[in-house]
Amino acid sequence: xxxxxxxxxxxxxxxxxxxxxxxxxxxxxxxxxxxxxxxxxxxxxxxxxxxxxxxxxxxxxxxxxxxxxxxxxxxxxxxxxxxxxxxxxxxxxxxxxxxx
Amino acid sequence: xxxxxxxxxxxxxxxxxxxxxxxxxxxxxxxxxxxxxxxxxxxxxxxxxxxxxxxxxxxxxxxxxxxxxxxxxxxxxxxxxxxxxxxxxxxxxxxxxxxxxxxxxxxxxxxxxxxxxxxxxxxxxxxxx
Amino acid sequence: xxxxxxxxxxxxxxxxxxxxxxxxxxxxxxxxxxxxxxxxxxxxxxxxxxxxxxxxxxxxxxxxxxxxxxxxxxxxxxxxxxxxxxxxxxxxxxxxxxxxxxxxxxxxxx
Numbered sequence: 152x153x154x155x156x157x158x159x160x161x162x163x164x165x166x167x168x169x170x171x172x173x174x175x176x177x178x179x180x181x182x183x184x185x186x187x188x189x190x191x192x193x194x195x196x197x198x199x200x201x202x203x204x205x206x207x208x209x210x211x212x213x214x215x216x217x218x219x220x221x222x223x224x225x226x227x228x229x230x231x232x233x234x235x236x237x238x239x240x241x242x243x244x245x246x247x248x249x250x251x
Numbered sequence: 252x253x254x255x256x257x258x259x260x261x262x263x264x265x266x267x268x269x270x271x272x273x274x275x276x277x278x279x280x281x282x283x284x285x286x287x288x289x290x291x292x293x294x295x296x297x298x299x300x301x302x303x304x305x306x307x308x309x310x311x312x313x314x315x316x317x318x319x320x321x322x323x324x325x326x327x328x329x330x331x332x333x334x335x336x337x338x339x340x341x342x343x344x345x346x347x348x349x350x351x352x353x354x355x356x357x358x359x360x361x362x363x364x365x366x367x368x369x370x371x372x373x374x375x376x377x378x379x380x
Numbered sequence: 381x382x383x384x385x386x387x388x389x390x391x392x393x394x395x396x397x398x399x400x401x402x403x404x405x406x407x408x409x410x411x412x413x414x415x416x417x418x419x420x421x422x423x424x425x426x427x428x429x430x431x432x433x434x435x436x437x438x439x440x441x442x443x444x445x446x447x448x449x450x451x452x453x454x455x456x457x458x459x460x461x462x463x464x465x466x467x468x469x470x471x472x473x474x475x476x477x478x479x480x481x482x483x484x485x486x487x488x489x490x
Binding site for chain 2: 437438439440442443445446449450
């Protein structure tokens with residue numbers, strides 16, 4: 152299952168709530184304001200580093216760019232995808248759960 | 252759900268409606284309930300999940316009369332008539348909010364967070380509200 | 381649009397569903413039925429009253445499938461079937477009977 156999160160973890164608990172519901176093979180994709188949580192050296196970044204030990208974590212590149220976050224500032228292991236990559240992730244997983 | 256997307260007509264899919272917001276502050280809870288009732292016409296395998304603030308949707312004793320809104324709690328009791336009987340409430344969400352594991356407006360299954368995660372991963376389609 | 385009953389004007393939407401559920405009365409129900417070309421019989425009232433009770437209990441007008449099943453359970457299989465209900469309410473038991481009962485259109489009804 153692909154889990155998408157779109158709220159900033161500094162404003163909403165959805166990232167934590169999502170991370171509590173990952174099963175084997177589940178992946179996390181950060182989009183919209185949620186991409187700010189991918190920055191290394193932050194509290195949500197630490198949660199994601201922990202998550203990366205068992206799951207893949209992705210960030211939508213255009214949303215990073217829009218917020219002036221360069222890939223180099225992301226927690227190591229988070230993969231950046233473009234819109235085509237977003238679509239590919241959706242097709243690669245059997246279902247998508249959006250943590251609105 | 253239809254022949255148009257390449258599926259054989261009549262195939263039953265597992266649909267999970269995920270409710271994560273408290274009722275009345277936003278329209279999500281009521282909209283989800285309406286979509287669930289409409290979806291019943293399509294004879295699919297429907298489950299409802301209530302977690303995070305969504306657990307407040309199925310608590311007994313909600314009374315929005317003071318804020319000028321229609322109380323849709325009784326409508327959850329009609330779900331049985333629509334053959335929707337799989338309602339799951341997450342235990343940890345209740346505990347985090349200081350809520351007991353009983354006192355719901357409708358019969359529900361209280362499940363752990365791990366069980367809820369498993370239920371989500373078993374679905375063909377997940378609709379989030 | 382609107383209905384006139386006992387000198388009072390009752391507001392309704394463009395399809396004839398009344399706006400305020402509290403405005404309903406039996407004479408109004410009969411008037412709505414008449415505007416739909418229906419003469420109310422005890423069998424019609426039985427369905428309309430059933431719908432009003434269902435709405436009071438669950439706060440929704442049931443879908444036709446649910447209505448048929450629930451009527452069958454309460455009033456017997458000879459009444460809990462599509463033919464019986466469509467004979468009474470040719471434009472759709474859920475839709476037409478709800479209008480006469482002063483309820484909103486059933487959820488999921490387009």
